[in-house]
Amino acid sequence: MKITNATVIVTCPGRNFVTLKIETDEGLTGIGDATLNGRELSVASYLTDHCIPNLIGKDAGRIEDIWQFFYRGCYWRRGPVTMSAIAAIDTALWDIKAKAANMPLYQLLGGRSRDGVMVYGHANGTDIDDTVEAVLKYKEMGYRAIRAQSGVPGLKSTYGVSKDTMFYEPADAALPSENEWDTVKYLNHAPKLFEKVRDAVGPDIHLLHDIHHRLTPLEAGQLGRSLEPFKLFWMEDPTPAENQEALKLIRQYTTTPIAIGEIFNTIWDCKDLIQNQLIDYIRTTVVHAGGITHLRRIADLAALYQVRTGSHGATDLSPVCMGAALHFDTWVPNFGIQEYMHHTEETDAVFPHDYTFKDGFLYAGETPGHGVTIDEELAAKYPYKPAQLPVNRLTDGTMWNW
Ligand SMILES: O=C(O)[C@@H](O)[C@@H](O)[C@H](O)[C@H](O)CO
Ligand SMILES: [Mg+2]
Numbered sequence: 001m002k003i004t005n006a007t008v009i010v011t012c013p014g015r016n017f018v019t020l021k022i023e024t025d026e027g028l029t030g031i032g033d034a035t036l037n038g039r040e041l042s043v044a045s046y047l048t049d050h051c052i053p054n055l056i057g058k059d060a061g062r063i064e065d066i067w068q069f070f071y072r073g074c075y076w077r078r079g080p081v082t083m084s085a086i087a088a089i090d091t092a093l094w095d096i097k098a099k100a101a102n103m104p105l106y107q108l109l110g111g112r113s114r115d116g117v118m119v120y121g122h123a124n125g126t127d128i129d130d131t132v133e134a135v136l137k138y139k140e141m142g143y144r145a146i147r148a149q150s151g152v153p154g155l156k157s158t159y160g161v162s163k164d165t166m167f168y169e170p171a172d173a174a175l176p177s178e179n180e181w182d183t184v185k186y187l188n189h190a191p192k193l194f195e196k197v198r199d200a201v202g203p204d205i206h207l208l209h210d211i212h213h214r215l216t217p218l219e220a221g222q223l224g225r226s227l228e229p230f231k232l233f234w235m236e237d238p239t240p241a242e243n244q245e246a247l248k249l250i251r252q253y254t255t256t257p258i259a260i261g262e263i264f265n266t267i268w269d270c271k272d273l274i275q276n277q278l279i280d281y282i283r284t285t286v287v288h289a290g291g292i293t294h295l296r297r298i299a300d301l302a303a304l305y306q307v308r309t310g311s312h313g314a315t316d317l318s319p320v321c322m323g324a325a326l327h328f329d330t331w332v333p334n335f336g337i338q339e340y341m342h343h344t345e346e347t348d349a350v351f352p353h354d355y356t357f358k359d360g361f362l363y364a365g366e367t368p369g370h371g372v373t374i375d376e377e378l379a380a381k382y383p384y385k386p387a388q389l390p391v392n393r394l395t396d397g398t399m400w401n402w
Contacts, residue, residue, distance in 0.1 A: 001026045001060045001100065006052045006092075008034070008044045011379035013346040015169050016040045016387060017318040019374050020047055020088035024060045028099050031374055032091030033287040033321035036084045037314075038171050038389040046085045050074075055089065061100070063093045067293045083265035083290045090291025091324045095369040105327035105370045109292070116361030117329040119313070119340035120145035120208055120233075122168055124161045127151055128193050132200045135207075144360035145206035145233060145337055148197050154185050159212040159392075159402065168341060169315055171387040179392045181400050183219055190223060194230040206233035206337070208259075213237045213401040214392075217246040224254025233337070234259040234281055234310065240401055241269075247278035257281065262312035265289050267298050274307050281310030281336045287321040288312070292328060299332050308336030315341045319351035323372035326355050326364040338362065350379050 005023040010016065018034040034043045051070060058066055070086045071077060098105040106112060121138045123146050125131030131150035138146045149160030157179045162168040190209070197207060209232060215223060220238035227235065236259045239246050250258065261283035264270055273279045282302050289295050299309055309332055311325050322340070329338050340362055343351075353372040354365025365371040392402035 001028065001096070003055050003058050003060050006055050008047050008052075009374060009376060009379055010040065010044050010384045011350055012382040012385045013350045013379075014344045015171065015316060015347070016384055017347070017350075018044050018088075019318065019320055020092050021374065022055065022060065022089070022092040022096065024096060026100070028060075028096050030092035030095030030099070030369065031320055031372065032088035032095070032291065033318040033324070034084050034088035035287060035316060035318050035321070036080055037316035038387065039081065040384070042081045043084045043088075046081050047088065051085055051089060060093055060096050063090065063097060063293060066093060067290070071290070078266050078268065080263070080265050080288060083294075084288055087287050087289065087291035087294075090293045091286060091320070091370070094292045094324070099369045102368050104364060104366050104368060105292075105324065106330040106364055109296070109327065109331035112330055113333050114330060114335065116358070116363050117326055117335070117338050118144060118360060119338045119357070119362050120147055120206065122147050122149070122160070122341050124149040124168065125151070126161060127153070128196050131193060132196050135197050135201055139201055139205060142359040143205075145208060146201070147208040147210060148193065149210060150189075150193050152182070152185050152189050155180055155182055159214075160210055166342060167315060167344060171316065171389050174386040174388065176388045176391040179390045179402060180395055181214060181392050182395050183215060186214070187219060187223055187226070191226040194227055194232070198230040203231070207231075208233045208236065210236040211238045213240045215239050217249040218253075220250045221253025224250060224256035224258075227256050228254060232256050236260070236283070237262070241273070244272045244278065247273060248276070251278060259283050259310045262288070266294065267301060270298055271301065274302050274305050277305050277307070279307060281308050283310050283312050285312040285317060285321060286324045286328060287317050292324060295328060299334060303334040306334075308334045310336040311338055313339030313341060315343055315347075319343055319348065319353050320370070320372045320374070323353050323355055323364070323370040326362055327370055330364045350375055350382070
């Protein structure tokens with residue numbers, strides 16, 4: 001089965017998405033998500049100008065060989081743009097192969113390891129009471145796992161708090177909006193938030209929290225220890241993970257589980273954290289970590305060290321990524337949890353899909369492939385709209401981690 005054509009579709013149904021569509025001489029097509037929030041056009045160009053000319057004429061069934069061609073062949077290996085482009089190609093080819101085999105993708109990966117995929121939602125609020133109310137709303141919706149993020153008293157903005165409690169889109173302006181940060185205020189506030197949230201939801205709901213790269217290792221150790229009474233499912237991105245040694249310091253101070261990896265894009269980024277058991281969940285995703293082919297390798301390495309998957313699933317990862325991720329999550333033996341932020345109705349209309357949500361679990365469909373398509377006519381009605389992620393400064397103006 002030869003690849004006869006490949007096109008990049010950029011659409012903006014409320015936010016920008018980049019989708020690669022691959023066509024074959026047997027009439028089968030496949031799609032893959034290539035969205036990199038705030039840098040969408042870089043991946044679109046990488047695919048159009050550097051990958052697609054190399055795809056035409058290749059055997060669509062040679063998924064591994066094509067992955068190796070684009071990984072080794074680009075010379076400048078790794079990085080979010082390269083690996084998101086490779087991910088889109090890989091996902092589209094797995095979609096085609098599953099369609100050719102006339103089976104849902106999870107069957108091709110090795111069959112079900114579970115019926116449903118436990119997901120967590122994003123509850124957020126401007127203050128503690130607001131956030132508790134949002135968490136209870138998610139509990140009523142049937143979620144078993146809920147992430148809680150709230151405004152910090154004294155700070156006019158912070159990560160994870162949106163105007164709309166159901167949807168969260170951080171890329172809110174053509175040029176970066178500025179958030180502000182004060183670690184002392186945050187460290188005083190976070191334990192009070194989780195004391196109230198845990199008290200409100202009871203002991204059986206999994207609670208998660210995203211620190212979003214903002215603490216030093218020692219501060220992260222302090223925070224983890226202060227949250228231990230509230231038994232979090234995980235604290236996420238406690239400190240920038242370029243310095244992976246730093247996690248050893250955090251581990252000395254706290255048993256609060258740690259999740260890292262949504263900004264990682266190859267197994268090389270994850271290796272030391274996994275092998276030294278410095279994390280409990282690896283957050284790598286289909287769209288940013290080289291697709292299904294590479295994510296399987298990361299999950300298999302993690303399984304050796306009892307590290308479980310906890311893939312990123314924010315709204316800036318398209319339903320195409322979510323669909324492929326669900327088939328992966330349905331198969332992967334060391335599954336932990338899947339992030340799931342509802343897309344808007346506008347987005348869902350552009351990306352019809354067969355996955356369903358019920359009582360805190362997502363269920364991959366039985367359609368051959370990953371079960372997601374793109375309505376190209378509708379997609380064309382939403383032209384690209386420049387948008388970038390915010391930046392973050394300490395209250396004295398120092399540039400900080402967003
Ligand atoms: O865990 C998460 O969902 C966050 O870290 C994301 O919302 C992240 O900020 C965005 O995906 C960035 O585009
Ligand atoms: Mg995160």
